[in-house]
Amino acid sequence: MSSIHHGTPGSPGGDTAAGATPLGGDQAEEELSLEEAIHRVEEAEHEGRPPVAGTLSNVLTAAAVVALGVAALVGSGRLGLGTLRSPEAGTWPLLVSGALVLLGLGLLATARRTTDAERFSPASWLVVAGLATMVVFVAVIEVIGFEIPAALLAFVWLRFLGREGWRTSIVTSVGVVVAFYLLFVAALSVPIPHLF
Template sequence: MTPSSSAETAAGRRRSTSPLRAVLLRRLAPVVLLVVGIAALSQARDMGLGELTAPGPGLWPFIVAGLLTATAAVLLVVDPAEDYEPWTAGTARIVAGLVGLALFIVLFQTLGFVVPTLLMLTAWLRFFGGESWRMALVLGVAGAIALHLIFVVALGVPFPAGPVDQLLGG
């Protein structure tokens, strides 16, 4: 065995993961979905379920969260781990998108509709869509105003009003 081939073999061993670790990493997605589903069930219940004839605001979120939780539980038991894609660098983009959505929700509750929508559209167009900063900003502003006009002005959807929403008449 030459020195270069032994170094390559050692590097290959370091890069490879154990079979148990690979299975656990592939099972991470249904476990995360199960945890999210259980948390959503709790949040929906706290919103109030009401009754079928007079549903509360948490009834539909509770039903959806129940379906998510049940699906995740079935995936954990029935679906073989080998069917899942391995975690790659592309996975970080998905996680970043989910973190962006969570940030949007927090900002939406505190700043209203327009500012978080502008930030979200601009970030997604720039980082996920590969647009230039100029194009992402132009489309982000146009998109946020268009969505405000559609949902708030035309359809009358009651969103939390932030400082910019009040200027736009929302």
């Protein structure tokens, strides 16, 4: 007569339900270490990031975008809009201004829930520098046309603000100007100041 040994549940020879895995200490430690790893990844993502802006900052930023868009809409109307078949100088600024207003309203609607906006920091001066180059661009475009100012603007933004390579910055700047020229001057005959 052979003797059958029934060990305790969870032991090597013990009775366990089919397909069931006993939860031992090693597995519990493994689950804890997984949660800890996820927590460490989340902490690493937030390290080095400037403090998050509050609701008031988000509302003010959205209001500034809307105000800029409305001001640009007014300026577009003064340039002349034309029609779809024969657009005038204000057509493209009108489209961009309308998009700005819509984006600003979207920012305003999500101001309380937005957590990816940052407080003003030394890195924010890059935005100020970008706006300053836009002001210079607008000031000189009437004098020397859009080609040279647009190429310089794109180059400065790519190379110095975006930290792209020299070759990428030069090729992209020239490509952008050629594309704009072919679309707005050659194809649509938009009366914007140009050299050629």
